[in-house]
Amino acid sequence: MARRNLPPLNALRAFEAFGRHGRMTLAADELCVTHGAVSRQIRQLETHLGVALTEGPRSRLRMTEAGLRLAQALSPAFDQIEAAAPRPAPAGxxxxVISCLPTFAMKWLIPRLPRFQAAHPEIPVRVAESNGPFDFREDQIDLAIRIRRTGEPDYPDSIADPFMxxxxxxxxxxxxxxxxxxxDSVCAAPRLLTRTYAQSWTDWVRDVGAQSLPPAISEQEFDHYFYMLEAAAAGLGVAVGPWAFVQRDLASGRLVAPLGFTPGQTWIVALTPREGASDRALLFRDWLREEGASTPLPPEAACESRAGR
Structure with a gap:
């Protein structure tokens, strides 16, 4: 069998964590190492490959196009390894278990989880990233977070509580x-899309009341929302992003939204089993309602009603 010619695995792991989080400090926190250690691993990977994977000032480092391509391949590969690795029987x-949209988990839910854990230290929480179908019993899920379009039929065997x-x-x-x-100029710019929500631009155009979506100079599609947003942060083009996903990047100055935000025809909902929901799941649902109500509205949409939260 031919010998594998793989880059250093520790460097790949560090780069994959940076790709998901978009910031060295968050990648370092996940890996329990220093910011400098992550930076050195990524430089080692770039040297090994002979290709620049990141660019920009150290305070706003972003991935190059080659880096984005590599990151998109690494995350599913590491997901497969994690799923296949045997685990001992859990203690305690x-x-x-919260099934959650990956980018929503990364950008909104996980940064707020310490507040829930501080209030309920006796309830360990595991976030299972997923945006597909699920079964509460077979998948051993207590609560799911999904995006639901107004007027869509209820999820099977679920009670949906809109919280944002x-x-x-x-x-x-x-x-x-x-x-x-x-x-017109925003629509004509290089357009970024995500495979998981390919209609993001047409939905936004409809919601702002425009008649049609003008053609763009170019279009580029990414497998996941967070890769599309990282591509926007790398300067590859313009993406339509949900406020809940980009709020922190706007606050840090990584991204800007010159046209503001408009309300869509969808809500972020908490789904619990129609029968047999645990007290812990209902407690977490109520916490989501509180966190959703306390999330600031986009400045441009401050006059919009909070009805339904």
């Missing part, structure tokens, strides 16, 4: 925003 109380309105708008790096100040 069974965790509360979906707002969306075009986002980009600050250096692009100076030349993209109106609807």
């Amino acid at each position: 109380p069974r965790p509360l 309105r979906h707002y969306h708008g075009p986002v980009m790096v600050p250096s692009l925003a100076g030349n993209l100040a109106d609807f």
Whole structure:
């Protein structure tokens, strides 16, 4: 059998964590190492490959196009390894399992989880990233978080509790925003898409009341929402991003939204079993309602009603 010619695995792991989080400090926290250690591993990987995977100032480091391609391949590979690795029988109380959209988990849920854990230290929580179908019993899920379009039929065997309105708008790096100040110029710019929500642009155009979506210079599609947002942060083009996903990046200045955000026709909902929901799941659902109600509205949409939260 031919010998594998793989890059250093520790360096790949560090780069994959940086790709998911978009920040060295968050990758370092996940790996329990220093910011400098992650940076050295990524430099080692770039040297081994002979290709630049990151660019920009150290305070706002972003992935190059080659880096984005590699990151998109690494995450599913590591997911497969994690799923295949045998695990010992768990000790202690069974965790509360939350099935959640991957980017929503990364950008909104996980940064808020310490508040739930501080209030309920006796309830361990495990976030299972998924945006597909699920079965509460077979998948051993206590609660699921999904995006639901107004008027859609109920999820089977589930009770849906909307806890946050979906707002969306075009986002980009600050250096692009100076030349993209109106609807037509934003739509004509290089357009970024995600396979998991391919209609993001057409839905946004409908919600702002425009007649049609003008053609773009180019289009580029990514497998996951967070890769599309990282591509926007790398300056590859403009993406339509949900407010809940980009709020932190806007606050840090990585991204800007010159046209603001508009309410969509969807809600983020908490799904619990129609029968047999545990007290812990209902407690977490109530906590989601509180967190959703306390999440600031986009400044441009501050006059919108909070009805239904």
